[in-house]
Amino acid sequence: MIGENGEQLGIMSSKDAYKLAREAELDLVKIAPTAKPPVCKIIDYGKYKYEMLRKEKEARKKQKSIEVKEIRMSPNIDDNDMNTKMNNARKFLEKGNKVKVTLRFRGREMAHMTQSKYILDDFAEKVSDIAVIDKPAKVEGRTLVLFLSAKK
Template identity: 35%
Template sequence: MPHRMGRFITVSFLPVRRTYRPRVIKPTAPAYRVNRQITVPEVRLIDENDDNIGVIATAEAITKAEQAGLDLVEVSPLAKPPVAKIIDFSQFKYQRDKEVQKAKAKQKKQEIKGVRLSTRIGTHDRALRLLQAGKFLDEGHKLKVELQLKGREHQHKDLAAEVIEQFLVELRKRYKITVEQPLQKQGGRLSLVCYSGGKIEEPKAEEEV
């Protein structure tokens, strides 16, 4: 309310009260629907022995799971109809969580390791680079093969590319190599990135009769 004081008017304001609104937290959908969380009318049932029972009513599948003392878990919700399996859900979830953690650890551990070549690399140094590259691949890392062009080598980049390709040929004698990033030139450097799908088994020597 305004108050008149001589020639001056003072105005006082009442504090504005804000209405408290509690934050609404949306429940997250379960990763797997279990038992009566499965709301579709029918499912394709896989029993506890991994036998394909076929398409049956969801209520009947739940009853079968209860009779077996286990759970009915919807393992393929996008299938038509969804695929549900009779299993111990706690054990199933433990195994899946373990697999996810293992995959994350592997992804975190994997790095891109590099080896550098040159157009004038000698036989000894080349062998050392192959050993180094093999070590990286054995550890599960991706491999970046680089070659720095110098001086007149810029005019003969085909020769540099051939050095890298020949290096890959040697690696492919021991590893199942997949090229993730094809050979490319950036500035004065040629490079490619590859990884291994495992070692190539050496043929066993035939035993003498």
């Protein structure tokens, strides 16, 4: 049992604890119900709930969510277009996001899937100074997919 000012009141029956809480016009709250014996505290429950919500909000503010940004290319991409896509990927990686690079195949391009894998390999090699490969290039339906994340 813990008093309203944080002092230890010792082990007592639940009736006595409830009586003390009523006298102080506060609530009896189980802080650690799984402990042997359970730990209870005399506090204002509304204030306690408010403090817990505030702590949760603070914890959520400090969390950083990582997004997965996608860069789409086709197998007949030109060098300048490739450089533009690489610059975009660099920006995403510098912000701490992961990058999903997809190489989309249409129609007759599907016959040359294996020859086009070098495009993703070159892409990964050119951004290797700030990125590492999370998942190597893999065929998923009509696309080749490569995942990159920022170096730590």
